[in-house]
Amino acid sequence: xxxxxxxxxxxxxxxxxxxxxxxxxxxxxxxxxxxxxxxxxxxxxxxxxxxxxxxxxxxxxxxxxxxxxxxxxxxxxxxxxxxxxxxxxxxxxxxxxxxxxxxxxxxxxxxxxxxxxxxxxxxxxxxxxxxxxxxxxxxxxxxxxxxxxxxxxxxxxxxxxxxxxxxxxxxxxxxxxxxxxxxxxxxxxxxxxxxxxxxxxxxxxxxxxxxxxxxxxxxxxxxxxxxxxxxxxxxxxxxxxxxxxxxxxxxxxxxxxxxxxxxxxxxxxxxxxxxxxxxxxxxxxxxxxxxxxxxxxxxxxxxxxxxxxxxxxxxxxxxxxxxxxxxxxxxxxxxxxxxxxxxxxxxxxxxxxxxxxxxxxxxxxxxxxxxxxxxxxxxxxxxxxxxxxxxxxxxxxxxxxxxxxxxxxxxxxxxxxxxxxxxxxxxxxxxxxxxxxxxxxxxxxxxxxxxxxxxxxxxxxxxxxxxxxxxxxxxxxxxxxxxxxxxxxxxxxxxxxxxxxxxxxxxxxxxxxxxxxxxxxxxxxxxxxxxxxxxxxxxxxxxxxxxxxxxxxxxxxxxxxxxxxxxxxxxxxxxxxxxxxxxxxxxxxxxxxxxxxxxxxxxxxxxxxxxxxxxxxxxxxxxxxxxxxxxxxxxxxxxxxxxxxxxxxxxxxxxxxxxxxxxxxxxxxxxxxxxxxxxxxxxxxxxxxxxxxxxxxxxxxxxxxxxxxxxxxxxxxxxxxxxxxxxxxxxxxxxxxxxxx
Ligand code: FRU
Numbered sequence: 001x002x003x004x005x006x007x008x009x010x011x012x013x014x015x016x017x018x019x020x021x022x023x024x025x026x027x028x029x030x031x032x033x034x035x036x037x038x039x040x041x042x043x044x045x046x047x048x049x050x051x052x053x054x055x056x057x058x059x060x061x062x063x064x065x066x067x068x069x070x071x072x073x074x075x076x077x078x079x080x081x082x083x084x085x086x087x088x089x090x091x092x093x094x095x096x097x098x099x100x101x102x103x104x105x106x107x108x109x110x111x112x113x114x115x116x117x118x119x120x121x122x123x124x125x126x127x128x129x130x131x132x133x134x135x136x137x138x139x140x141x142x143x144x145x146x147x148x149x150x151x152x153x154x155x156x157x158x159x160x161x162x163x164x165x166x167x168x169x170x171x172x173x174x175x176x177x178x179x180x181x182x183x184x185x186x187x188x189x190x191x192x193x194x195x196x197x198x199x200x201x202x203x204x205x206x207x208x209x210x211x212x213x214x215x216x217x218x219x220x221x222x223x224x225x226x227x228x229x230x231x232x233x234x235x236x237x238x239x240x241x242x243x244x245x246x247x248x249x250x251x252x253x254x255x256x257x258x259x260x261x262x263x264x265x266x267x268x269x270x271x272x273x274x275x276x277x278x279x280x281x282x283x284x285x286x287x288x289x290x291x292x293x294x295x296x297x298x299x300x301x302x303x304x305x306x307x308x309x310x311x312x313x314x315x316x317x318x319x320x321x322x323x324x325x326x327x328x329x330x331x332x333x334x335x336x337x338x339x340x341x342x343x344x345x346x347x348x349x350x351x352x353x354x355x356x357x358x359x360x361x362x363x364x365x366x367x368x369x370x371x372x373x374x375x376x377x378x379x380x381x382x383x384x385x386x387x388x389x390x391x392x393x394x395x396x397x398x399x400x401x402x403x404x405x406x407x408x409x410x411x412x413x414x415x416x417x418x419x420x421x422x423x424x425x426x427x428x429x430x431x432x433x434x435x436x437x438x439x440x441x442x443x444x445x446x447x448x449x450x451x452x453x454x455x456x457x458x459x460x461x462x463x464x465x466x467x468x469x470x471x472x473x474x475x476x477x478x479x480x481x482x483x484x485x486x487x488x489x490x491x492x493x494x495x496x497x498x499x500x501x502x503x504x505x506x507x508x509x510x511x512x513x514x515x516x517x518x519x520x521x522x523x524x525x526x527x528x529x530x531x532x533x534x535x536x537x538x539x540x541x542x543x544x545x546x547x548x549x550x551x552x553x554x555x556x557x558x559x560x561x562x563x564x565x566x567x568x569x570x571x572x573x574x575x576x577x578x579x580x581x582x583x584x585x586x587x588x589x590x591x592x593x594x595x596x597x598x599x600x601x602x603x604x605x606x607x608x609x610x611x612x613x614x615x616x617x618x619x620x621x622x623x624x625x626x627x628x629x630x631x632x633x634x635x636x637x638x639x640x641x642x643x644x645x646x647x648x649x650x651x652x653x654x655x656x657x658x659x660x661x662x663x664x665x666x667x668x669x670x671x672x673x674x675x676x677x678x679x680x681x682x683x684x685x686x687x688x689x690x691x692x693x694x695x696x697x698x699x700x701x702x703x704x705x706x707x708x709x710x711x712x713x714x715x716x717x718x719x720x721x722x723x724x725x726x727x728x729x730x731x732x733x734x735x736x737x738x739x740x741x
Contacts, residue, residue: 021176022090022174022175022176023086023089023090023174023175023176024172024173024174025083025086025093025150025173025174025175026065026083026173027060027061027063027171027172027173027174028047028061028063028064028065028171029061029062029063031046031047031063032046032047033045033046033047033065033081035083035084036065036081036082036083036084037081037082037084038079038080038081039079039080039081039082040078040079040080040154041068041077041078041079042067042068042077042078042079042080042154043065043066043067043068043079043080043081043152043154044068047063047064047065048063048064048065048066048169049062049063050062050063050064055131056098056131056132056133056169057131057132057133058096058098058132058133058134058171059096059133059169059171060096060171060172061171063171064096064133064169064170064171065081065152065169065170065171066099066167066168066169066170067079067099067109067152067154067166067167067168067169077154077156077166078154078155078156079153079154080151080152080153080154081151081152082114082149082150082151082152083149083150083151083173084149085147085148085149086147086148086149086175087145087146087147087148088115088140088143088144088145088146088147088148088175089144089145089175090140090175090176090177091139091140091141091176091177091179092137092138092139092140092175092176092177092178092179092180093113093137093138093140093148093150093173093174093175094135094136094137094138094172094173094174094175094176094178094179094180094181095111095135095136095150095170095171095172095173095174096133096134096135096136096170096171096172097111097123097125097133097134097135097136097168097169097170098125098131098132098133098134098168098169098170099125099166099167099168099169100125100166100167100168107124108154108155108156108157108166109124109125109153109154109155109166109167109168110122110123110124110152110153110155111123111124111136111150111151111152111153111168111170112150112151112152112153113138113140113143113148113149113150114148114149114150114151115143115146115147115148116146116147116148119151120143121138121140121185121186122185123136123138123185125168126183131169133169133170133171134181134183135180135181135182135183136181136183136185137179137180137181137183137184138185138186139179139184139186139187139188140175150173152168152170154166154167154168182258182259182260183256183257183258183259184254184255184256184257184258184259185255185256186253186254186255187253187254187255187257187259187264188251188252188253189251189252189253189254189264189267190249190250190251190252191249191250191251191252191267192248192249193242193245193246193247193248193249193250193269194246194269195242195246195269195270195271196241196242196243196246196269196270196271196272197239197240197241197242197243197269197270197271197272197273197274198213198239198240198242198252198267198269199237199238199239199240199267199268199269199270199273199274200227200237200238200239200240200263200267201230201234201237201238201262201263201266201267202227202228202229202230202234202235202236202237202238202263202317203228203229203230203231203232203233203234203235203262204228204235204318204319205228206228206229206230206231206261206263207228207229207231207256207257207261208226208227208228208229208256209226209227209228209229209254209255209256209257209263210224210225210226210227210254210255211224211225211226211227211238211252211253211254211316212224212225212252212253213240213242213250213251213252213253214250214251214253215245215248215250215251216248220242220245220250221240221316221344222344222345222346223344223345223346224253224255225315225316225321225322226316226317226321226322227263227316227317228317228319229254229256229257229261229262229263230261230262230263230266231258231261231262231263232262233262234262234263234266235318235557236275236291236318236557236558237268237273237274237275238291238316238317239273239274239275239291240316241340242269252267273290273291275290275291275558276557276558277290277558279556279557279558280696281554281555281556281696281697281715282556282559282696283562283619283695283696283697283698284617284618284619284695284696284740284741285334285335285565285588285591285619285695285740285741286545286562286563286564286565286695286698287309287311287328287330287336287338287542287562287563288559288561288562288563289311289313289326289328289338289559290338290558290559291315291558291559292313292314292315292316292317292318292326292558292559292560293312293313293314293317293318293319293320293321293559293560293561294311294312294313294314294326294544294559294560294561294562294563295311295312295320295528295544295546295551295561296311296312296353296416296466296527296528296544297309297310297311297528297529297530297542297543297544297563298310298311298312298325298353298354298355298356298373298375299325299342299354299355299356299373299375300355300356300530300531300532300533300542301355301356301357301358301371301393301532301533301534302532302533302534302535302540303358303369303371303392303393303534304392305331306329306330306331306392306393307329307330307331307333307532307540307566308327308328308329308356308371308393309327309328309329309330309336309542309563310325310326310327310328310342310343310356310373311325311326311327311328311563312324312325312326312352312353312544313325313326313341315341318556318557318558318559318560319552319560320551320552322345322350323345323350323351323352323378324341324342324343324344324345324351325341325342325343325351325373325375325396326338326341326342327339327340327341327342327393327394329393332587332590332591333540333566333585333587333588334565334566334587334588334590334591335591339394342373342387342389342393342394342395342396343373343375343387343396343398346377346398348377348379348383348385348402348403349377349378349379349382349383350377350378350379351375351376351377351378352375352376352377352378352382352415352416353375353376353415353416353465353466353528354373354374354375354376354384354416354417354418355373355374355417355418355419355530355533356371356372356373356374356393356419356533357371357372357419357420357421357426357444357533357534358370358371358372358533358534359371359372359388359444361424363425363426363442363443363444364386364388364443364444364445365443366388366390366397366399367388367390370388370389370390371388371389371390371392371393372386372387372388372389372419372444373386373387373388373389373396374386374404374417374419374428374444375387375417376414376415376416376417377402377403378415381406381407381410381412381414382407382412382413382414382415383402383403383405383406383407383414384403384404384405384406384415384417384428384430384447385398385399385402385403385404386398386399386402386404386444386445387399399445401445404444404445404446404447405417405428405430405439405447407432407437408449409432411432411433413431413432413433413463414430414431414432414433414437415430415431415465416430416431416465416466416467417429417430418430418466418467418468418469418530419444419533420469420533421533422440422506423506424442425440425441425442426440426441426442426444427439427440427441427450427469427506428440428441428447429467429468429469429482430467431463431464431465431466431467431484432452432464433463433464434454434460434462434463434464435452435453435454435455435464436452436453436454436464436467436482436484436509437449437451437452438450438451438452438453438507438508438509440506440507450506450507450508451507451508451509453482453500453508453509453511454484457500457511457516458484458498458500458516458517459486459489459498459516459517460486461486461488461489462486462487462488462489463486464484464485464486465484465485465486465487465528466483466484466485466497466528466529466530467482467483467484467485467530468482468483468529468530468531469481469482469483469504469509470483470531470539470569471504472539472570472571473537474571474578478503479501479502479503479571479578480501480502480503480504480509481499481500481501481569481571481580482499482500482502482504482509482511483497483498483499483520483529483530484497484498484499484500485497485498485527485528485529486498487527487548488548488549490519490522490524490547491519491522491679492522492523492524492675492678492679493524493547493549493672493675494524494527494547494548494549494550495527495528495546495547495548495549496519496521496522496526496527497519497520497521497526497527497528497529497543498516498517498518498519498520499518499519499520499580500512500514500516500518501514501518501571501578501579501580512577512578514577514578515577518579518580520541520543520580520582520709521543521582521680521709521710521711522678522679522680522681522708522710523659523678523680523700523701523709523710523711523712524547524549524675524678524711524712524713525545525546525547525564525698525711525712525713526543526544526545526564526709526711527543527544527546527547527548528543528544529541529542529543529544529564530542531569538568539568539569539570540566540567540568540569540585541566541567541568541569541582542563542564542565542566542567543563543564543711544561544563544564545561545562545563545564545698545711545713546560546561546562546713547713549670549672549673550669550670550672550673553669553670554669554697554713554715555666555669555715556697562697562698564698564700564711565584565585565588565693565700566584566585566587566588567582567583567584567585567709568582568583568584568585568586569581569582570583570706572706572707574683574707575683575684581705581706581707582702582706582709583702583705583706584691584693584700584702588621588693588740591740591741592621592738592739592740593738593739593740593741594738594739595736595737595738596613596736596737596738597735597736598735598736598737599735600624600725600731600732600733600735602729602731603634603725603726603727603728603729603730603731603732604728604729605726605728606724606725606726607724607725607726607732608722608723608724608725609722609723609737610722611721611722612638612720612721612722612723612737613721613737613739616719616721616739617719617739618694618695618696618719618720619694619695619696619739619740619741620694620737620738620739620740621691621692621693621694621737621738621740622691622692622694622723622735622736622737623689623690623691623692623734623735623736623737623738624689624690624732624733624734624735624736625687625688625689625690625732625733625734626650626687626688626690626730626731626732627686627687627688627730627731627732627733628652628687628688628730629727629728629729629730629731630728630729631727631728631729631730632651632652632653632654632730633649633650633651633652633653633727633728633730634649634650634652634725634726634727634730634732635647635648635649635650635724635725635726635727636648636649636650636690636692636723636724636725637723637724637725638692638694638699638720638722638723639720639722639723639724640665640716640717640718640719640720640721640722641718641721641722642716642717642718643663644663644664644665644716644717644718644720645663645664645720646659646660646661646664646699646712646714646720647659647660647661647663648701650682650688650730652682652688652730655681655682655683655684656679656680656681656682657679657680657681657682657701657703657708657710658677658678658679659675659678659679659680659710659712660675660676660677660678661673661674661675661676661678661712661714662674662675662676664714664715664716665714665715665716665717666715666716666717667715669715678712680708680710681708682703682704682707682708683704683707683708685704685707688703688704689703689704689705690702690703691703693740694720695740696719697713697714697715698711698712698713698714699711699712699713699714
């Protein structure tokens with residue numbers, strides 16, 4: 001019996017080795033390049049010998065082929081060698097490859113598989129040392145029986161990377177049924193779907209790869225998505241909903257991946273996203289995406305009892321990439337339900353910021369009360385597109401006539417359309433370079449340019465982004481406010497929103513003569529804010545609570561970034577001129593727990609509350625009123641037991657409020673985060689009502705019933721549960737603390 005098994009095993013081995021017989025395309029041991037056509041001046045006419053190049057390791061035999069332009073830093077030295085055609089008869093084409101390891105240089109060196117003369121697969125050298133050859137393998141099963149050749153190309157270095165070095169060495173070009181390398185330019189993995197979610201391990205510092213998933217020939221992700229591979233360990237799993245494909249075998253395709261990467265070996269499935277939702281900086285009463293990256297709020301519209309918040313989303317990672325419109329709804333502006341994303345990138349580009357309106361009169365023909373979103377299709381140029389929803393914002397259909405608005409001047413920055421109803425028609429404001437362009441339309445599809453605003457006024461420290469145009473009734477007078485976001489250029493660094501007050505006649509915005517730039521919020525973390533449409537006379541504003549300086553680096557795990565509290569905007573007078581006032585939208589008060597009233601004695605030095613809340617989850621509001629005394633300064637600190645603190649200093653003489661967040665917790669993810677001098681400005685008053693909203697990674701301070709809002713993020717390693725007040729003789733009264741749920 002034993003003998004039979006041994007014999008059988010031997011027979012199987014024999015069979016396997018017969019079917020695995022290699023077909024050598026060229027191992028260069030002949031000492032000539034007769035099987036190759038050489039063009040250009042990058043390659044010599046003969047192979048190189050190991051004895052002449054003792055530093056090169058990994059060559060099999062005595063010869064290999066290689067370019068002559070090692071270390072070259074000029075634009076000359078280019079060419080190619082192309083093998084004689086062969087018929088694809090095995091599963092893999094394998095070869096040993098080395099050469100330029102510098103990231104830019106390797107772009108100029110490519111090994112390609114040509115099938116019927118057309119390049120179908122390509123590889124760049126990736127060895128960590130340019131003198132080490134590594135096996136590379138192409139899966140060529142789909143080309144069996146077809147005529148192919150291998151082409152090794154060295155391209156001229158372009159002006160953009162003039163100092164790149166480039167070289168290539170290659171050996172043992174052959175076909176076999178065995179895959180010799182573990183690295184795949186393109187890996188195709190069949191996956192039988194057994195559960196609702198595919199969980200793909202990813203690491204923020206992992207190699208970039210592009211992911212596509214095919215089922216029955218259809219790409220279910222709508223295209224290839226950039227992801228970061230988990231090479232050794234994972235930071236999180238990318239959750240992909242595959243519930244619609246249960247029981248089927250889907251094909252997962254990844255580029256630039258090694259067989260040993262955890263993304264490949266650690267792929268799992270689950271009945272949910274398997275996310276630790278309640279991670280330390282997950283906010284309680286602000287919008288955060290369940291998974292992935294967010295920046296600007298988009299498509300904000302109120303309809304049929306729900307506030308809709310689309311948002312700039314990367315559903316495949318926690319950095320800015322693969323921009324989609326995510327989708328969330330809320331009935332109270334405080335608690336948000338994150339829904340499947342609504343608009344995915346397409347041939348016109350990524351989906352950048354924009355707005356949404358309710359088409360009550362069916363002007364666009366998509367149906368009465370269709371919600372219509374207008375967004376930027378961003379690729380090499382930026383154009384505006386529309387999409388509509390007839391199911392209460394749950395799904396959107398792109399208009400087949402997209403794009404609907406392109407820039408005649410073809411400038412690279414032309415984006416973030418904000419549509420408003422004006423009379424019987426529509427007006428859209430678009431950020432165009434560093435001005436705002438206005439266009440008019442009757443049907444949201446055909447647009448005519450009306451005017452431009454912005455030359456020579458306000459801050460032009462960078463291109464303008466994310467505009468909004470709002471009509472106010474100020475004591476019976478019609479006033480208009482134009483919001484313009486700008487990044488960088490903020491008074492405290494990075495991203496900020498400025499605004500202009502003036503008039504708008506349906507065509508042209510004219511600014512009043514005011515001391516511009518005026519900022520909505522001088523805090524570091526309130527950007528790209530705009531308002532909901534379809535809210536009648538209310539102007540409800542929501543911003544992105546982050547800053548482009550560090551938003552890609554903040555220390556959260558499964559998500560990055562959040563939105564501000566909703567704020568109601570109005571016009572107020574500060575004694576010198578009108579300004580745009582922000583107060584928390586009153587809906588937040590319904591989320592308060594019971595009030596804890598704190599009697600603050602005459603300060604006379606200091607006062608502290610040792611335990612802000614007994615079971616402090618990091619989400620609370622503290623209200624109080626300050627009456628300045630002879631001493632003009634008051635310091636308010638929030639602290640934890642680890643010596644971490646946010647320190648606010650009011651100076652009622654200089655009319656400033658300063659934040660020192662240098663010891664606020666984790667600050668080292670970005671050099672400039674630990675600032676001591678984040679400064680904003682007060683309006684003179686006899687007393688100052690203050691509201692402080694704390695939520696795990698953010699503090700929003702409102703002073704003087706709308707005079708000032710100051711939004712800043714922080715990452716304490718423990719909840720702040722102690723507050724300290726210190727001042728000579730400013731008095732503090734009416735202190736109340738509420739948990740917010
Ligand atoms: C502002 C912004 C917009 C753009 C979007 C891209 O933060 O740069 O101008 O549409 O982000 O995500």
